[in-house]
Amino acid sequence: MATRVPGALTRTAAPAVAAVEALTRGFGERTVLDRLDLEITRGEFIALLGRSGSGKSTLLRALAGLDDEAEGGLSVTGSVAVAFQEPRLVPWKRVHANVTLGLAVPDAKEKADAALAEVGLTERAGAWPLTLSGGEAQRASLARALVRDPDLLLLDEPFSALDALTRITIHQLVLDLWSVHRPAVLLVTHDVDEALLLADRVLVLDQGRIAHESAVPAPRPRHRDHPDLTSLRRTLLAALGVSPEGTT
Numbered sequence: 001m002a003t004r005v006p007g008a009l010t011r012t013a014a015p016a017v018a019a020v021e022a023l024t025r026g027f028g029e030r031t032v033l034d035r036l037d038l039e040i041t042r043g044e045f046i047a048l049l050g051r052s053g054s055g056k057s058t059l060l061r062a063l064a065g066l067d068d069e070a071e072g073g074l075s076v077t078g079s080v081a082v083a084f085q086e087p088r089l090v091p092w093k094r095v096h097a098n099v100t101l102g103l104a105v106p107d108a109k110e111k112a113d114a115a116l117a118e119v120g121l122t123e124r125a126g127a128w129p130l131t132l133s134g135g136e137a138q139r140a141s142l143a144r145a146l147v148r149d150p151d152l153l154l155l156d157e158p159f160s161a162l163d164a165l166t167r168i169t170i171h172q173l174v175l176d177l178w179s180v181h182r183p184a185v186l187l188v189t190h191d192v193d194e195a196l197l198l199a200d201r202v203l204v205l206d207q208g209r210i211a212h213e214s215a216v217p218a219p220r221p222r223h224r225d226h227p228d229l230t231s232l233r234r235t236l237l238a239a240l241g242v243s244p245e246g247t248t
């Protein structure tokens, strides 16, 4: 997919799966994204942090091609899939049919079978969405994203409504899926530890721009107590305007 918005840039750099240049979006008097620049490299895992209302979802919606009123340059190479905080399954279609929804390829059924197997939901393929647990519904949502074999996977706080144990399991699932399929991932989260656990690169959105950017130095698999993450955690909390006292 190539998404263009007014004033779109011309860009030649090959490894970028998405390039955003001077992206601006306001609602009424309020400018939420203010000439924001961002490049997403093929296969990288990015976490996007920011205070509530800083514009994270607005940026994600623009990247997903769901906002045609943003201004500036935006180009996305390849296919994009999105998973939201609420799994957004269609309640009157069974899980398998939700995964294939809108998928216009001849082998849609087989692809959905494979995606459901990957997320551990084969046995729930015939279930109605309302009978799924929160974790199962989020797995179904991930299967629906995966089946599209996206070059860019946008995750808008997909773990935040899950209980702590389920969240740990789904974190591992997302890392496993990412290591096999290698889409670029942009994960919106409020949780600094989640960002440090999952991402290669952490961005902080503030005042409509990427105000801070850090590479995550720790090797995988990671543990939140890894010493290399301690100072980065403090830096990110400071960038978010949160006192780091007592957080290490």
Ligand SMILES: Nc1ncnc2c1ncn2[C@@H]1O[C@H](COP(=O)(O)OP(=O)(O)OP(=O)(O)O)[C@@H](O)[C@H]1O
Binding pocket: 027, 032, 050, 051, 052, 053, 054, 055, 056, 057, 058, 059
């Ligand atoms: N469709 C809309 N109409 C009017 N204002 C909007 C619209 N969408 C977003 N906004 C406003 O834009 C600002 C940024 O919203 P956005 O949802 O992008 O923030 P966020 O960083 O994702 O917040 P949160 O972390 O609380 O989910 C907020 O002030 C919000 O009220």
